[in-house]
Amino acid sequence: MDWKSLDKKSLIVNTCEVYSKRKDAGIMGMKKARHGSRGYLLFIVSLLLSSLFPFTAFSDELSELKDRVDRQERLIEGLKGDIAQYKAGVPATDIPLYSANLSVFGDINFSTKARDARHSNFSFGEFDFYSSFDYGDKLNFLSELVIEADDDRFELDFERLVIGYSFSDLLKLSAGLYHTSLGYWNEEYHHGKQFYTTVDRPFFLAFEHDNGVVPVHMMGLEVVGGVRTSSARYEYELNINNGAKIDMKNGVIERNIDSDDNDSKGFTLKLAVEPSAIAGLEAGFSAASFKIDTSSKPGLIQRIYAMHVAYDNDGGAEAMAEYFRFDNSEASAGAFYVHLAYAVGWDTTPYLGYESLDIDYADPYFKDLNGGMDRRQSIAGVRHDISDRSAVKAQVTRDSSRGGNTFNSFAMQWAFNF
Amino acid sequence: MKATSAIVILLAALFSAAPSSGADGIAVIVNGSGPLGGLTGSDIKDIYLGNIRFVEGVKVTPLHYKEGPVKDAFLKTMVGKDSFKYRQYWTKKTFQDGTPSPATKGSPTEIFSAVAGVPGAIAYLPESELGDGRGVRVITKLDGKQQAP
Numbered sequence: 289m290d291w292k293s294l295d296k297k298s299l300i301v302n303t304c305e306v307y308s309k310r311k312d313a314g315i316m317g318m319k320k321a322r323h324g325s326r327g328y329l330l331f332i333v334s335l336l337l338s339s340l341f342p343f344t345a346f347s348d349e350l351s352e353l354k355d356r357v358d359r360q361e362r363l364i365e366g367l368k369g370d371i372a373q374y375k376a377g378v379p380a381t382d383i384p385l386y387s388a389n390l391s392v393f394g395d396i397n398f399s400t401k402a403r404d405a406r407h408s409n410f411s412f413g414e415f416d417f418y419s420s421f422d423y424g425d426k427l428n429f430l431s432e433l434v435i436e437a438d439d440d441r442f443e444l445d446f447e448r449l450v451i452g453y454s455f456s457d458l459l460k461l462s463a464g465l466y467h468t469s470l471g472y473w474n475e476e477y478h479h480g481k482q483f484y485t486t487v488d489r490p491f492f493l494a495f496e497h498d499n500g501v502v503p504v505h506m507m508g509l510e511v512v513g514g515v516r517t518s519s520a521r522y523e524y525e526l527n528i529n530n531g532a533k534i535d536m537k538n539g540v541i542e543r544n545i546d547s548d549d550n551d552s553k554g555f556t557l558k559l560a561v562e563p564s565a566i567a568g569l570e571a572g573f574s575a576a577s578f579k580i581d582t583s584s585k586p587g588l589i590q591r592i593y594a595m596h597v598a599y600d601n602d603g604g605a606e607a608m609a610e611y612f613r614f615d616n617s618e619a620s621a622g623a624f625y626v627h628l629a630y631a632v633g634w635d636t637t638p639y640l641g642y643e644s645l646d647i648d649y650a651d652p653y654f655k656d657l658n659g660g661m662d663r664r665q666s667i668a669g670v671r672h673d674i675s676d677r678s679a680v681k682a683q684v685t686r687d688s689s690r691g692g693n694t695f696n697s698f699a700m701q702w703a704f705n706f
Numbered sequence: 707m708k709a710t711s712a713i714v715i716l717l718a719a720l721f722s723a724a725p726s727s728g729a730d731g732i733a734v735i736v737n738g739s740g741p742l743g744g745l746t747g748s749d750i751k752d753i754y755l756g757n758i759r760f761v762e763g764v765k766v767t768p769l770h771y772k773e774g775p776v777k778d779a780f781l782k783t784m785v786g787k788d789s790f791k792y793r794q795y796w797t798k799k800t801f802q803d804g805t806p807s808p809a810t811k812g813s814p815t816e817i818f819s820a821v822a823g824v825p826g827a828i829a830y831l832p833e834s835e836l837g838d839g840r841g842v843r844v845i846t847k848l849d850g851k852q853q854a855p
Contacts, residue, residue, distance in 0.1 A: 387806050391797075420804035425765035430804040452804070456760050475802065483798050512803075516752060564748070567786065602791045634790060676793050705797060 387422045395481040395703040402697035403687050404499075412437040413701070416447070416479045428452045434479055438497075447479055447505065458513040465545060468506045469525035469558040470574050471610045472596035482705040485606060485671050487683045490625040490643045491663065492612070496532070496541040499659035501623070501645065502592065502612065503532035503578065505543045506554065520563045527556035531578040539658035550587065552579035568601040585652040591615040604631035606639075619651035634673070641667040662690035678704040731833035732780055732848040735817075738841050740764060740825035745845055747784065753828060754785050755795070756805040761826065768808040769820055769829035777810075780830050783848050818842065 395413035399405050415435040422428050432448040452462035467475050473493050477483045494500035508529025515522055530544035531554030560572030576592045596610040606629040614621040623646070629639035643665040647654045654660030669683030681701045688694040734750060736742035741762040745753070752758040753768050760766060771777050773789075781792050796807040811817045814835040821827040822841030833847065 389800055389804075389806055391801070393801075418801055420800065420806070422804070422806055425760075428804050450804075454759065456763070457758055476798075478801060480798070480801050483801070514757060516748065516757070521752075521757065602787055676790055676797070 385424055389418075389420045391418045391705060392416065393418060393480045393482055393703075393705045395701050397487070397699060397701045399699040400697045402685070402695050402699070403689075403693075405697075413481060413703075414479055418480075426454045428454065432479060450510070456513075458515055460512050462510040462512070463508070465505060465507050465543070466510050466527075468502075468504050468529075468576065469510070469512075469527050469556045470502060470504070470576055470592060471594040471612065472570070472572065472598050472608060473610065474502070474504050475525075476598070480705060481701065482677070482679060482703040484703070485629050485637055485639050485681075486627065486641060486667060486669060487681050487699050487701045490610075490627075490641075491665055491687075492623040492625075492643065492645045492659065493610075494659070496543065497538075499540060499657070501541070501614075501654065501657055501659045503541050503543075503576075506530065506532070506556070507543065507545050508554070516564075518564070520561050523558075523560045523562075525556070525558040525574075527554070527576075529554045529556070532580060534580065534582060534653075534656050536583055536656060539656065541657065550579055550581065554578040566599075568599055570596075570598045572596050580653070582652040582656050584655065585617060588617050588652055590617075590653060604637075606630070606637070614647075614651075614653065616651050616653040619648040619653075621645070621647040621651060621654060629671075636673075637671045639667075639669055639671065641665075643667075661692065664688050677706060678702070732776060732783075732830050733833045733836055733844045734780075734784070734828070734830045734846045734848070735821055735836075735842040735844050736828045737821055737823075737825050738843045740827070742766070742826065742828055743843055743845060745828070747846070750828070750846070751785050754781075754808060756799050756807075759805070764826040767820075767824050767827045769817060769827060770808050770810040771817065771829065771831050772810060772812050776830070776832055780848065784830075 393414070393416035397411045397413050398409070399411065400408045405411075413436070417433045417435075418431075420428065420430040428451070430448060430450045430452070431446065434445050434447050435442050436445070437443075446465060448465055448467065450462045450464040450466050452460055454460040467478055469475060471493070473489060477489070479495075481488075488494070489500075491499075492501050493504065495504060506527055506529035508527060510528075511526045513524055530548040531550070531552065532541050533544055533549045534540075535542040554577065556574065556576040558572060558574035560570055562570045572595070574594045574596075576590075578590045578592075580588050580590055582588050591614075593613045593615075594610060596608070598609075599605065599607045606627075608627040609624065611624040612622065614623075623644060625641060625643040627639065627641040629637050631637040643663075645659075645661070645663050647660055647662060649655070651660070664687075666686045667683055669681055671679050671681045673679045679702075681699075681703070683699050683701075685697050685699065686694065687697065736745070741764050745761075749758060753766050758766060771780070778789055781787055781789060785792065787795060799805055800807055811820060811829065814831050814837075817829045817831050818837075818841070821829050830848075836844070
């Protein structure tokens with residue numbers, strides 16, 4: 289008989305039938321015993337069998353029944369839990385496999401006459417569509433699509449487009465268009481002016497098309513990782529990329545996005561440490577090597593070294609300093625900035641800054657760039673946070689260059705992130 | 707005399723019924739069978755700042771209790787940031803490298819469901835909400851007097 293195929297009621301009925309048959313067998317044995325000693329022996333044996341075997345079998349059947357009831361009780365408890373979660377609007381497994389984050393950054397500006405503004409003007413800064421997607425535990429995609437105004441036209445440009453795979457905290461491999469691992473500012477703030485305390489980036493770290501002199505975007509591979517010990521957190525970043533090229537016509541650095549203009553790959557290495565003893569402090573060193581064609585020296589080997597110290601204690605004080613050294617074959621140059629700020633309350637942050645670029649005018653690299661000039665900039669301003677998503681900034685700047693005009697300008701910016 | 711006694715009793719009742727400040731008795735819990743049982747205070751801070759994302763090859767899933775004094779007290783004590791700075795930090799962090807910010811769960815039931823069901827999950831909640839703690843492990847308790855690591 290297949291006990292498992294029976295339901296609870298038929299199981300009980302069948303069990304009773306079996307017991308009844310075996311009990312009947314015992315009574316029959318008693319009747320036969322009246323016909324002699326042999327019959328008496330048979331009676332004893334049958335009595336023993338009918339009294340022992342039925343109870344053993346019955347005990348097994350009860351045990352099986354108990355198991356079935358236990359299983360059903362567990363099933364009911366599980367279902368009760370699911371019903372409670374369903375009523376509370378909570379799915380049984382609540383951590384999604386897929387997640388996405390979309391945000392928008394933007395800024396609207398006003399500036400009086402300045403080096404790059406012939407008249408006072410209102411201007412549209414950047415409108416940055418940022419998105420990142422995670423799939424499963426390790427796969428991640430990030431894109432930054434920026435609309436900006438140029439010569440009264442809107443231009444659309446991908447600033448970052450990166451697919452990444454995290455093997456562990458020590459090793460994440462990414463590929464695509466990313467921000468070069470050089471110095472601090474470039475990777476700390478990217479294109480989000482809402483995050484800048486100041487109105488703009490230090491002038492020598494401006495984006496390529498804004499006359500910056502550091503190649504800040506690269507196409508290639510990136511490996512990053514970090515580890516904490518008892519004394520500090522250490523991070524490294526390694527880039528292998530196409531390097532950059534110079535747009536001779538416009539005098540700006542250009543990204544090698546769809547191909548490499550030479551057979552040499554660029555390399556960048558950045559190391560940073562955050563000591564546990566001083567919360568908010570980071571110090572780092574980075575170095576890059578590129579091969580780049582200039583008008584006077586094709587195949588120029590360029591080495592850029594950078595050092596940075598940054599401190600942000602979340603209690604109001606903010607300090608940053610970066611130094612860059614450029615070795616461009618036979619010439620070299622240096623650039624640095626220092627930035628200090630102190631928040632008064634949660635919403636108002638006055639700041640001061642000084643930026644400098646010193647070059648050799650015979651430098652084949654800087655000679656081809658509009659931004660290649662000895663230049664100093666002093667800034668003072670105040671940032672007022674309307675909320676954690678928007679801030680208004682006002683800044684005065686004294687901008688001078690060797691042999692050029694000095695511009696004293698005033699700028700305002702309304703930056704936001706939604 | 708009776709009026710004074712009544713006021714004293716009323717005040718005592720009011721104070722005893724007042725909600726906790728949130729700094730009292732917060733339990734940090736992890737999945738009972740996951741690899742997060744040995745976390746230190748610095749590890750918990752790094753997890754909630756997105757600096758630790760894997761432990762023993764398992765993806766770490768930090769979860770927040772709903773907005774309010776419990777979350778504020780946890781952030782101040784364990785992470786060393788107030789809610790405003792913490793939101794700013796994560797807006798920037800996500801923008802920098804795409805790391806998604808920790809999700810927030812609206813009720814202790816949701817917290818338990820998520821932590822008990824995901825090996826790398828970590829969360830916190832008032833001790834009074836711990837219940838029988840089935841499927842989760844308490845790794846530390848905060849009384850509001852600790853300093854952020």
